[in-house]
Amino acid sequence: MNNSLKLESHHLNTLFNSLKRDNYTLIAPIISNGSIIYEQVNSAEELPRGWTDEQEAATYRLKKQNDNAYFSYNVSPYSWKKFLFPPHIRLFTVESKGKSFKINSSDAPIPAYAFIGVRPCELNAIKIQDKVFNNGQYTDTVYKTRREKVFIVAVNCTQAGGTCFCVSMNTGPKAKGGFDIALTEVINEDGHFFIADPGSEKGTKLMEDIPCSTARQSEIETAERLVQTTAQNMGRSLDTNDIKKLLFASLDSPYWNDVASRCLTCANCTLVCPTCFCSTVEDITDISGEHAERWRRWDSCFTMDFARVFGGNFRPSSKGRYRQWLTHKLASWIDQFGTSGCVGCGRCITWCPVGIDITEEVKRLKNEY
Amino acid sequence: MANKKPKVAVFKFASCDGCQLSLLDAEDELLAVADAVDIAYFPEASRKMLKGPYDIGVVEGSITTPHDVGLIREIRRMSRTLIIIGACATAGGIQALRNWKDIKEFTNIVYATPEYISTLDRSMPIASFVHVDFELRGCPINKYQLLEVINAFLNQRKPNISAYSVCVECKLKGNICIAVANGIPCLGPVTHAGCGAICPSYKRGCYGCFGPMESPNTSALSKHLFEMGQTGYDIMLAFRSFNAYALEFRKESDAYEK
Numbered sequence: 001m002n003n004s005l006k007l008e009s010h011h012l013n014t015l016f017n018s019l020k021r022d023n024y025t026l027i028a029p030i031i032s033n034g035s036i037i038y039e040q041v042n043s044a045e046e047l048p049r050g051w052t053d054e055q056e057a058a059t060y061r062l063k064k065q066n067d068n069a070y071f072s073y074n075v076s077p078y079s080w081k082k083f084l085f086p087p088h089i090r091l092f093t094v095e096s097k098g099k100s101f102k103i104n105s106s107d108a109p110i111p112a113y114a115f116i117g118v119r120p121c122e123l124n125a126i127k128i129q130d131k132v133f134n135n136g137q138y139t140d141t142v143y144k145t146r147r148e149k150v151f152i153v154a155v156n157c158t159q160a161g162g163t164c165f166c167v168s169m170n171t172g173p174k175a176k177g178g179f180d181i182a183l184t185e186v187i188n189e190d191g192h193f194f195i196a197d198p199g200s201e202k203g204t205k206l207m208e209d210i211p212c213s214t215a216r217q218s219e220i221e222t223a224e225r226l227v228q229t230t231a232q233n234m235g236r237s238l239d240t241n242d243i244k245k246l247l248f249a250s251l252d253s254p255y256w257n258d259v260a261s262r263c264l265t266c267a268n269c270t271l272v273c274p275t276c277f278c279s280t281v282e283d284i285t286d287i288s289g290e291h292a293e294r295w296r297r298w299d300s301c302f303t304m305d306f307a308r309v310f311g312g313n314f315r316p317s318s319k320g321r322y323r324q325w326l327t328h329k330l331a332s333w334i335d336q337f338g339t340s341g342c343v344g345c346g347r348c349i350t351w352c353p354v355g356i357d358i359t360e361e362v363k364r365l366k367n368e369y
Numbered sequence: 370m371a372n373k374k375p376k377v378a379v380f381k382f383a384s385c386d387g388c389q390l391s392l393l394d395a396e397d398e399l400l401a402v403a404d405a406v407d408i409a410y411f412p413e414a415s416r417k418m419l420k421g422p423y424d425i426g427v428v429e430g431s432i433t434t435p436h437d438v439g440l441i442r443e444i445r446r447m448s449r450t451l452i453i454i455g456a457c458a459t460a461g462g463i464q465a466l467r468n469w470k471d472i473k474e475f476t477n478i479v480y481a482t483p484e485y486i487s488t489l490d491r492s493m494p495i496a497s498f499v500h501v502d503f504e505l506r507g508c509p510i511n512k513y514q515l516l517e518v519i520n521a522f523l524n525q526r527k528p529n530i531s532a533y534s535v536c537v538e539c540k541l542k543g544n545i546c547i548a549v550a551n552g553i554p555c556l557g558p559v560t561h562a563g564c565g566a567i568c569p570s571y572k573r574g575c576y577g578c579f580g581p582m583e584s585p586n587t588s589a590l591s592k593h594l595f596e597m598g599q600t601g602y603d604i605m606l607a608f609r610s611f612n613a614y615a616l617e618f619r620k621e622s623d624a625y626e627k
Contacts, residue, residue, distance in 0.1 A: 033572075035545045058593070060550045077545055087541045265584045266558035267533060271540035282529045284517075287401040289524045298541060303533040304583045318584055353536070353548050353558045354593040 004215040005207060007183070009192040012070065013044040014210045015153070015181075016116070022206070024114035024151055027083060029076060035060060037076045038083075038117070047117075048073065055161045055235070055346065057355030068192065071117060071185050074161030075345045079122055079274035080115050084146045085129065087298045091142075091281070094292040112149035118179065120172030121164075121343040123154055125274030127178050131337045132277045142296070151202060154179035158186075158226040162235035163346030165359055169238065171343040173230040175199075181207065184223040195223040236346060236359040239366070240330075243340075246362075246369055247331035251323075255368040260319035262356055267300035269348035269356070270325065275341050278306070301325050326361065375424035375523070378410035380444055382430025382437050383464055383492060388455035389413055389429045391512035398516050405523050421447030425522060431457040431464060431492045438489075438498055445499035452518060453495045456508035456611045460580050463508070465492040465614035492614070505530070506561050506579040508611035514563055531562050532583035535575050538566040547572055554594050556607060559585040559617070580612035587621035601625040 007015070019026055020042070028041045031048045041047070053073040054061045065072055092105045118126070126147075133143035157166075157173035166172030175182045180203035184195040195215050198204040250256075270276040280299040285292045299306055301324050307315035315321050333341035342358070349357045379389050393399065393414055409419035426448025432441055445451055456462050467475065468491040476483040495501055505514055514530055521528035531537070535557035539546065547569050548555040555574035557566070561582045568575050581587070591604045599607075608622035 033545045034550045037543075037545070058549055059552075060546075077550075078543065082543070087543070262586075262589050264534070264558040264586045264589055266536040266582075268536050268540065268546070268558070271537065283526065284529060285520060285524045285526065287398070287405050287516075287520050287523060298537075300533075300537065303531070303537070305531065305533070318586065351546055351549055353546070353555070354589055 003198060003204075004220050005196040005198075005212040006215040006219055007194040007196045007210065007212040009068075009070070009185075009194065011211050012194065015206070016041075016044050018206055018209050019114040019116075019151060019153075022151075023112060025111040026114050026116060027080075028116040029071075029073070031062065034062060035077055036062065036073055037078055038080060038115070041116075044070065047071070052159070053161065055163045055350045057163065057349050057357050058352055059355075060350050067187055069158075069185055069187055071155045071183075072159060074157065074159070074164060075119055075122065075347060077272055077347065077351055079125060079272070079345070079347070080118060081125070081129065081274050083113055083115070084126070084143055084150070085133065085140075085277065085279075085298075086142070089142060089296050091294045091296055094294075096290040096292075110145045110149065112151070113146070114151040114153065116153040116155075118152050118154045119157055119345070120154065120175040121166040121169070121345040122274055123152070123175055123178045124169075124171035124343045125345065126152075128275045128337065128339055128341065128343070129277060131339070132275075151206075152179045152181075154182040154199075156182060156184040156223075156227050157230045158184065160230045160233040160235055161346060163349040163357075164234050165236040165238050165344040165346060167231050167234050167237070167344070168240060168359075169340060169342055169344035174227045179203070184227060186219070186223050186226065188222060190219070193219070195220055236344075236349070236357070238342070238344065238359045238362055240340070243362070244331040244334055246366060247327045250365055250369060253365060253368045255365045256319045256323050258364065259322050259356065259361060260317065262354060263318050263322045264354060265302045265318045265321060266353060267302040268351050268353060270300040270302060271298060272347040272351045273329075274343065274345060274347070275329075276300070280305070301328070326358070326365075329358075330362070374405065374407040376409040376419065376422075377406045377425045377427065377519075378421065378423040378444075378448065379408075379413065379427045380410070380429070380440075381413070382428070382441070382457070382495075383433040384430030384455065384457040384462060386413060386429070387509040388457075388507075388515075389427070391510055391515060392427075395512045395516055402516070402519060406519070423448050424450065425519075426451045428453045428458055428495055429455050431461045431494060432489070432498055433464065433492045434488050436487070441495060441498050450502045450522065451499070452503045452505065452522075453501050454505045454507075454510050454515060456506065456578065456580060457492075458495045459504045459506055459615070460612045460618075461492040461494050461614035463611050463613070466609065467492060468614055469609075494614070503528070506563055508578040511563050511565065533562050534558050534582045535560045535562050535564070535566050535569070535579070538562045538564070539569050542566060542570065544569055547574065552597065554597065554599055554603075554607070556590070558582075559587050559590050576610060577608070577618065578611050580615045581617040585617045587617050588624070591621055591625065601627070 133140035557575035561579040605625040
C-alpha cells in the first residue's frame, strides 16, 4: 500500500510550525563555524540551503552548490547523541546537614526535542544506543527521559559522502523504520518537493495538518532512484564478512603495532561516534565541603583514566586501547547488543586529526590475518 | 576541617609570577580559600612570613642556579605536600630554550662581569631535584584548576584534573575541530588538557601551553603536519616553546632540528 505523500518544498516550514505548535524544541542542521551542526532552530529557512560538505579522512569542507536543496550534505561532526546523552550533566547535588546529608536530584525540565534531518545511519545509531541505555534490564534515566519524548524527522540520503559506508553496515541510505516521518528530497524538472513517509501514528497525525498530496508512483520512483544512486556512490566500504572471527583471532596481530604508531590516542573518534556510550562521573565540592555535586561526562576508552583501577592501568599502551576500541566496535558489540557498534557514518574517519580510516584498518588487519 | 587550618606557603623560582598571581585572580573564591587555609608564606600577597613546616608548599618557577637547588630541597623538607604549578616548574619553562645554547656565551654578552654569575647550564623542572606530589600544568595555569587542587586537598578527595588531550575539551565544549574543518595546524591532540581549549575555541591552533598529554604520539602528529604543508622548521618551533624541555616535546623538536 502506498502511504507516501508529496510535500512541496515551500511547505516544509509548515512541518516546522506544526512541531513548534506541539511544543517541540526543534533541532536541525545549521551552518556554524565552518561546518553543518545540529542546533536549535525556529524555521526551515535556517537550514543550510544550497550548501554541501566534502568529507575525506581528516578533512571537512563546506561548499556552495548551485541548488536550493535543504539536505544536500551528509552527517555533522556531532551526532544527535549530544542531546540524548549530554556531554556533561549534573546528576545530583548533596547538602551537608549536621552529621547527615541530603541528596537533591535534578528537577530541570526535560525538553521534548524534534530532530529534523536525522540520516538513516544516525537512526540506526539511536536504535543502538536505545539497546545500551534503555533495554529494560538497565535503564539510564538521563537517556530514557529525553529519548521517549523525541519526534524524529528522518531524511533519506540523496548523496553519499566521501567517508560514508552505510551500505556496508546495512544502515542506509534509506531509513527503514525508527522515525515518525521520513523525507526524501527531490529536485528535478517537475519542481522541488519531498516524498514524505509517515512511520508512526504521531507522524501520520502530524502530516494530516500539513498541505500535501498523495505522491504519484513516478514521483516515488524518482525518489527511490536518488537513494539507489546514493547507495552506488558510497565513498567507502567495509567488508563485514567473518568480522567477529577476524577481530577475535587477531589479538596478537602485528597490525596493532602499526596502527598504534599512527594513532594519537586523542579520543576524537569515540567522541564523534554516534554509538560510543562511555562516561565517567566526577564529584566536586565547594571549599567548605558543605555542598557537593556529582557530574557525568563523556569518557573514552582512549584515555588513560578509563582503564585505571586500584593497582594500575590494565590498558596502558595505545596499541591496547586502539585494539579494544576496534574489537568492541566491530566484534564484541555483536555479542553484547546483537548488532555491530558501527553504523558506517564515517565520522571517525573524517574527524581523526591524522585520518585513520576504520575501513582501511580492517583491510590491513585482514592482510595480516 | 574543624581542626587547625592547613598552613600554605607559596614559593617562586625562575618564572614570570603569572601562575601564583592566578591565585590572587580567583577573586570570587579568594575569600573562601583565605578562610579555609592559613596563608603562612606568600611574599607576592602578604608581608606575613611564618616559618615552616607547611602543610602545602606551592612552587612556581624552574631551577636555574645552584642556590635554587639548595632552596628547593629545603622547601621540600618543609612541605608535607608539594604542589608545583606552571610550565616553568613542570618542564623548565620558556627559559629552557637556553638549554640548547651555550649559557657562557649569554652571560658574557649580557653581564659586565660574568664571573659573578653563578648559574646552571640548563633551566630544569622541579621534579629533577625533589619528589613532587602534584603537578599542575600550563603557561599560565588555569586558576580554576588551582582552586580545584586546593579544594580537593582540603576535602581530602582526588582532584578532577585530567591528563587527556585538548581534543577532549574541544569535543565536550562542542567546538568544531579547526584542524579538520579549517586545515589549521593544532597541537591539541598531543597536548595536556586543562586550559578549556581556549585557542581552538577562537579558531587558533593549540600552542601546547599545557605540555605533553598522558600518551602523546608527537611523531604521528608531526608527520601529518608535514603532509599538511608545514616545514620541518615550523614543526621544530611548534614543539619548542613554553614546554620545550618536556621530554616528548623535546625529542620531537630535536628530531626536526635539521
